[in-house]
Amino acid sequence: MSNGPVLAQLLGQATGEGADLVTLRAIVEEAGELGASRALKxxxxxxxxxxxxxxELRELLSAWRDAKKSAWRAVxxxxxxxxxxLLLVGIAVxxxxxxxxx
Structure with a gap:
């Protein structure tokens, strides 16, 4: 679920109450970057x-998927x-x- 419409509505509401839209967008962008940095940390x-x-993890995962696919094909x-x-043995019998x- 996306919070985009909710964020747009809140920005519109704050703008209607006298807040500067540029300032609000800068606050939202800074908060997003701070949240992303915290999550990565x-x-x-x-x-x-x-x-x-x-x-390297993506490469390892790709190799694992390839090995799994090859194993299934072999099985x-x-x-x-x-x-x-068994069919040939049955026919012979x-x-x-x-x-x-x-």
Whole structure:
């Protein structure tokens, strides 16, 4: 849910009561930057290496997703091969090729 309309309404109300719109916008912008800085600091992303850390985490997450996708493809491939092998064995037994093995 976005607070944009509420903020616009509050700014309009303050302007109607005599507050300068430029000053109000500056206060809102400064409060937003302060809140963002606090949030980044709480997450430990307020240092100079934060951008590199986030990029490495994204790369690691991407590699994990690729590995997971490859693992699932391999599992599905083996299940299909096993199913086809069982089907061929079933057909061989049905046609009487089991007697040839003995």
């Amino acid at each position: 709480r997450m430990g992303l307020d240092d100079a290496h934060a951008a590199k850390d986030v990029a 599905v491939g083996w299940v299909v091969r096993l199913g086809l092998a 049905r046609l009487g090729f089991a007697g040839w093995v003995k």
